[in-house]
């Protein structure tokens with residue numbers, strides 16, 4: 397732990413990434429492994445998990461895929477027990493699993509009880525279950541890093557976006573509760589706030605999402621751009637960050653995607669001069 | 672450079688960084704972190720002791736800084752500084768506006784003179800450096816501007832009306848300038864620091880009960896702990912990050 401780059405190194409660390417088979421979670425798993433960590437990836441479908449595990453093992457890393465539904469607390473407990481058994485410890489938990497597709501496009505009166513619960517359970521309750529299952533292990537070791545994954549919709553609203561925005565707002569508050577409760581034991585919690593990245597999840601609901609031209613930097617995020625940030629948040633280099641939001645959104649939260657009835661922001665401010 | 676594969680994620684080799692200072696205790700740590708990550712560092716301040724300390728800190732990492740004594744509130748001095756840097760390095764990749772100030776006083780007692788001094792040293796200097804160095808960055812189609820702020824970017828404080836107002840300006844400058852230059856390859860972000868001390872010895876020797884009372888992590892930060900975030904925001908890998916304030920405070924801002 398001497399040089400700056402050593403502080404980013406994750407050798408001997410174990411990281412659990414939920415939703416690690418696809419999209420952002422896949423890139424997180426790859427980046428954490430390349431930084432030296434052993435990774436456990438969890439999701440409901442076996443195939444994507446296996447594909448990522450194969451890549452990591454082929455690259456010389458260690459990866460354990462564990463089929464898990466994060467909405468089932470007994471499966472979550474099993475996931476974390478297995479991880480500890482296999483690698484003796486868990487240093488990092490990334491609560492990335494979530495339902496992204498199919499958001500918006502429906503008025504509130506058409507949303508059924510189960511549609512509401514499905515998203516809240518996957519995005520918010522799943523993160524709570526995982527954090528609960530690992531908290532005592534991390535406290536006993538006096539160290540640990542919990543990285544939650546919210547969204548710009550966790551801080552701002554969007555038309556007909558009910559359960560996604562509510563669940564992601566909840567994830568931010570879960571982060572703050574964890575940070576202010578577990579910090580004293582050396583366990584830090586932070587929250588990634590991604591903007592719009594092209595993934596399996598977002599491709600399915602593209603018509604409900606702002607297009608590249610509405611993102612201030614003029615493009616969508618590329619999933620592997622999430623890698624270095626997660627490595628930073630998982631490493632000793634971020635030890636004094638706790639309860640922080642980490643936005644990666646091409647400037648979206650600084651301004652907005654479409655403040656005036658879906659017109660690009662630029663048109664608004666370009667020609668207003670002080671006379 | 673290190674053999675570590677993560678070094679490629681955060682490597683600043685070949686980058687030119689200007690670190691401005693206004694007597695901040697963080698200046699040596701900021702300068703050293705950028706140098707350790709591989710950047711060539713320029714230290715720009717009007718305070719000789721600050722320049723000396725930062726120079727030593729950079730030298731300890733094996734770097735050779737360029738130290739420039741400059742009044743950053745004076746536009747022609749800022750232009751001259753930029754000319755000197757350009758004549759030696761031909762470009763500026765990173766600007767760290769490290770121009771915070773500690774000034775606390777009951778509002779009714781603040782004199783206009785004090786207000787003007789604070790504004791010159793912080794707001795005016797940040798404006799001038801960002802405008803002149805930003806113009807160079809626009810030509811390059813690349814740049815990283817990082818403001819060093821504090822929790823007062825998001826919270827108020829009695830007797831801190833002037834200081835927190837300045838931080839509010841820096842916060843909004845981060846957002847608006849980040850947007851204005853979003854398509855020009857320039858990223859503008861801020862680091863909001865909490866309570867930090869120079870090193871682990873001072874943290875251990877501290878007899879106040881500030882950390883146990885206020886900081887969820889129950890400890891002060893060490894100055895060197897700014898390095899990771901600073902280097903990430905300075906790197907090519909932060910291209911999708913702009914207009915944001917990142918809190919580095921052990922959980923202070925998360926607490927109610």
Ligand SMILES: NC(=O)c1ccc[n+]([C@@H]2O[C@H](COP(=O)([O-])OP(=O)(O)OC[C@H]3O[C@@H](n4cnc5c(N)ncnc54)[C@H](OP(=O)(O)O)[C@@H]3O)[C@@H](O)[C@H]2O)c1
Pocket residue numbers: 414415416417418419420421438439440441442444464465466467491492493494495496497518522545546547548589590591592593594595596597598
């Ligand atoms: N992409 C973006 O633009 C964006 C923006 C903001 C926030 N985010 C957040 O980033 C995270 C990843 O999203 P993504 O874009 O990468 O989408 P994605 O490719 O659809 O990834 C979601 C992952 O979560 C897993 N998952 C869903 N429900 C689960 C459950 N009940 N139990 C276990 N795993 C479950 C999925 O695997 P299975 O289906 O196999 O279970 C999938 O691997 C999400 O939390 C999302 O809200 C993404």
